[in-house]
Amino acid sequence: MTVPGMLDEVIGEATPPVIRVQGAGIRFRRNRRSRRNFKDLFAGRNRRARSNEFWALRDITFDVQPGEAIGVVGRNGQGKSTLLKLVAEVILPDEGSVEVHAGVAPLIEITGGFVDDLTVRENVYLTAGLHGMSRAEITAQFDEIIDFAEIGDFIDTPYKHLSSGMKVRIAFSVISRLEEPVILVDEVLAVGDKAFREKCYRRIEELLAGGRTLFFVSHSEKDLRRFCTRGLYLDKGILVLDGPIGDVLDRYNTDYGI
């Protein structure tokens, strides 16, 4: 069962948490086609008919201190990505609360903001701007962003003409430059070639060394052990274990032995 407050003792209560999730739950409809009516839509959150819904996450409670690196562990469909999206505040909980007290750089659907018809340069300014960077900040970092993505020859090429690998590289490059204290990573790195992936990992390590808070979802035990110090183990929408990453992975392996 949930073990709230376990890490509080280790870290103490000197700094306020950067992320505070309390009793958070979210439910989805099982069937996309199921009938909806106006009454249903406007009924209060708790009075709604819920026959066709299931809880993707329920009663999740944990705090994250600045600088922690957290790995989320669990099988497919157990709510890992949903938890990440809750922390990114791109979806809202149906019960409980999710408070994030610092800016977030979400490496989730990173190519989402890019527009096919605009050039790489325009896209960099657009996406970084939408994530809150000012024009001057982007200009100052522009060369670094392009260098990192290794697409110097394509700055004025329309985005749609880039290869899919290049698209992900430039997107990662932009989002990972956001000077936000919290970084969320959702298996985006599964794409791209090995050399670039290694580069991304080094960048994440750099950011961690700079004191950022990391929230990492992955199926790779190696990556989890490499970056994370603390683990959250989700099973059937419930936070089963919250502890040091080694313990969490051991528990996961016992439950679903390899």
Place this chain on the structure above:
Amino acid sequence: MSTPDVLRPPRSALSRYRQALWLLTVRDLRVRYSTSALGYLWSILDPLVMAGIYWFVFTQVFGREGRIGEEPYIVFLLCALLPWMWFNGAVSDATRAYLREAKLIRSTKIPRTIWVARLVLSKGIEFVASIPVLAVFAIATGAVLHWQAVYFVLGILMQAVLTLGVGLIVAPLVVFFRDLERATKLALRFLFYASPIIYGITDLKPLGLDLIAAFNPLAGIFSLYRAAFFPAQLEWFAVGIGAAMSVLILGVGILVFKRTERAVLKEI
């Protein structure tokens, strides 16, 4: 535990909202101009062709002879047709506001009203950019500009409030009821004839319909625009009712938006 090496100075939510709104608006305009050679021309060609058709039908075919509207009719028509384009364009685009930007909405946490607000803004900019067309026709036909032209500003303000309100109602509901997209198109076509565009609100007086028509906020708004050239078209009771209705619709819009936001985010 070290603190982050670089920390951005905290910026207010409002300035971030403004920045994002501006970026998205510029993006829309840029995409339009980079993908079509005619760019700006397209945004004025549509109302021009429409105005041409109505001018021909009502002055040449039916021989209007001062029975509806005022002279010069083409200026009278454009005064309402250009802002109608703004309303029509923004509301019909609002039906796809969330669906088209689904990927971006899923990856950024910009306040979600922005997806409607940016449509109102970019169509509004197109409207302002089309005002020179009105000026050209006014000069060509010798229409006289009165001091009431200052009411243009009030008209724009009221229309922005109204359009945002309607957009905030339509956009989330379409996510759940796709049929609403078509229903909206139909309603807009009805509203085109139900609003004083090809006629003036004063033409409804003999029919005794002017009071009912005033509950359509567009009637008051268009009468404000028209006052620039035709001061007799200004009906303050229609403006008053229209203003109250616009604010009411915006209120309903904000309520609908707030109530559905959670569900919209899950759905897209």
